[in-house]
Amino acid sequence: MGISITSNLKKEAYSLDDGKGSAKPRPEKGPLSTHSLTTDRAVEEKDVEKMVFLQAFVKEILRKHPPTYFTLTHTVTEPTTVAGYDVPAGINVEFYLPGINEDPKIWSNPKKFDPDRFVSGKEDADITGVTGVKMMPFGVGRRICPGLSMATVHVHLILAKMVQEFEWSAYPAGSEIDFAGKLEFTVVMMKPLRAMVKPRV
Numbered sequence: 001m002g003i004s005i006t007s008n009l010k011k012e013a014y015s016l017d018d019g020k021g022s023a024k025p026r027p028e029k030g031p032l033s034t035h036s037l038t039t040d041r042a043v044e045e046k047d048v049e050k051m052v053f054l055q056a057f058v059k060e061i062l063r064k065h066p067p068t069y070f071t072l073t074h075t076v077t078e079p080t081t082v083a084g085y086d087v088p089a090g091i092n093v094e095f096y097l098p099g100i101n102e103d104p105k106i107w108s109n110p111k112k113f114d115p116d117r118f119v120s121g122k123e124d125a126d127i128t129g130v131t132g133v134k135m136m137p138f139g140v141g142r143r144i145c146p147g148l149s150m151a152t153v154h155v156h157l158i159l160a161k162m163v164q165e166f167e168w169s170a171y172p173a174g175s176e177i178d179f180a181g182k183l184e185f186t187v188v189m190m191k192p193l194r195a196m197v198k199p200r201v
């Protein structure tokens, strides 16, 4: 499950949300980072914590294109109230993630793919849910995805390496990318991504 999710997530990342698949995420530069992707050595895990835009970019992918639409099914063990609804013990609850991730009551311009929302300091979200829940791509609480750390390290690093080494663009050149998803075991692109990949020499 983890491998399938992380690989789908990376496909979303390469294609990006501008519909053209231009070679982003943009190189880390200026005040966003003390590290540049154009450095003469391969990016390493320790560099990622300084790459503010990359972190914002991955968080925005997880918000706008969560790899699963639902968490796993949870059973209520004692009567409770959620958002004003009484939930009796013994029933199953499903959490629909895009309903939270794109809730206009908690996000500005939620339909827009905009990593800068996390850079500018306008908005933030704790993906572990410890300090509050505005998005929960890994679930939250006791049954939170145990692969969270591995998955986030993996996605940040592979994405940084792919962008450092290659230029990515849509195929055929200039074509629009259709970001519509469909649910298989995880969410996959309805029309598989076709990309041109050129080594940055």
Ligand code: HEM
Binding pocket: 001, 002, 003, 005, 006, 009, 067, 068, 070, 071, 072, 073, 136, 137, 138, 139, 140, 142, 143, 144, 145, 146, 147, 148, 150, 151, 152, 155
């Ligand atoms: C971006 C990548 C990933 C995402 C978005 C993701 C998301 C999720 C979600 C939403 C759940 C359900 C949590 C809940 O119901 O509250 C889950 C559970 C789980 N995930 Fe992940 N996951 C990812 C990667 C991984 C990886 C890399 C592994 C293993 C190496 C992994 C292993 C598991 C396991 C074992 C569970 C079941 C936990 C339980 O029921 O107690 N996941 N994941």
